[in-house]
Amino acid sequence: MIFAATDVQGCCVIDLERHEDMRGFFARTWCAEEFAAQGLNSRLTQCSISFNKHTGTLRGIHYQVAPFQEAKVIRCTRGSIYDVCVDLRPASPTFTQHVGVTLSAINRRMLYIPEGCAHGFLTLEDDTEVFYQMSQSYSAEHARGVRWNDPAFGIVWPLADPIMLERDRTYPDFTPDARA
Numbered sequence: 001m002i003f004a005a006t007d008v009q010g011c012c013v014i015d016l017e018r019h020e021d022m023r024g025f026f027a028r029t030w031c032a033e034e035f036a037a038q039g040l041n042s043r044l045t046q047c048s049i050s051f052n053k054h055t056g057t058l059r060g061i062h063y064q065v066a067p068f069q070e071a072k073v074i075r076c077t078r079g080s081i082y083d084v085c086v087d088l089r090p091a092s093p094t095f096t097q098h099v100g101v102t103l104s105a106i107n108r109r110m111l112y113i114p115e116g117c118a119h120g121f122l123t124l125e126d127d128t129e130v131f132y133q134m135s136q137s138y139s140a141e142h143a144r145g146v147r148w149n150d151p152a153f154g155i156v157w158p159l160a161d162p163i164m165l166e167r168d169r170t171y172p173d174f175t176p177d178a179r180a
Helices: 032-037
Strands: 002-005 012-015 019-021 024-026 046-052 058-064 072-078 080-087 098-104 110-113 117-123 128-134 143-145
Touching (some): 072 080
Antiparallel strands (some): 019 024, 080 098, 080 117
């Protein structure tokens, strides 16, 4: 795997290191040792998928508070998404900054999202499937969110008027003390 830093501290894009021959290619998508060598959380507790019927579906922007903060590795296995990581760590030099990356079944790129950051994505194609690997189990009691278009983050989404849950559409404006 090839790890590349982003503008959000601790968040990185991961590209496959392909080994090709006449049959196609082989590539590793997960290796605890490689993640640990990069200083990333290599604990894997849960994997999930998200299937999205329509282009313009927005999921997020979600995170979990302590003690259930989670690192995530996101990969789009069908279709394509615009994937976003927002830094919600007050002590981080990139606090409230975000990074957005296109992940697709074609580019096979992944995004690592560190603990304390929020995650959301917008589908760019119908019938898109997203695969998540997480370092912590889901806890509804610790689940939180920030609004997808909150001016505190300045995210420019590639499509307007997304399909989304009312809960995600109406999160209040972000304030640093609202994280708990």
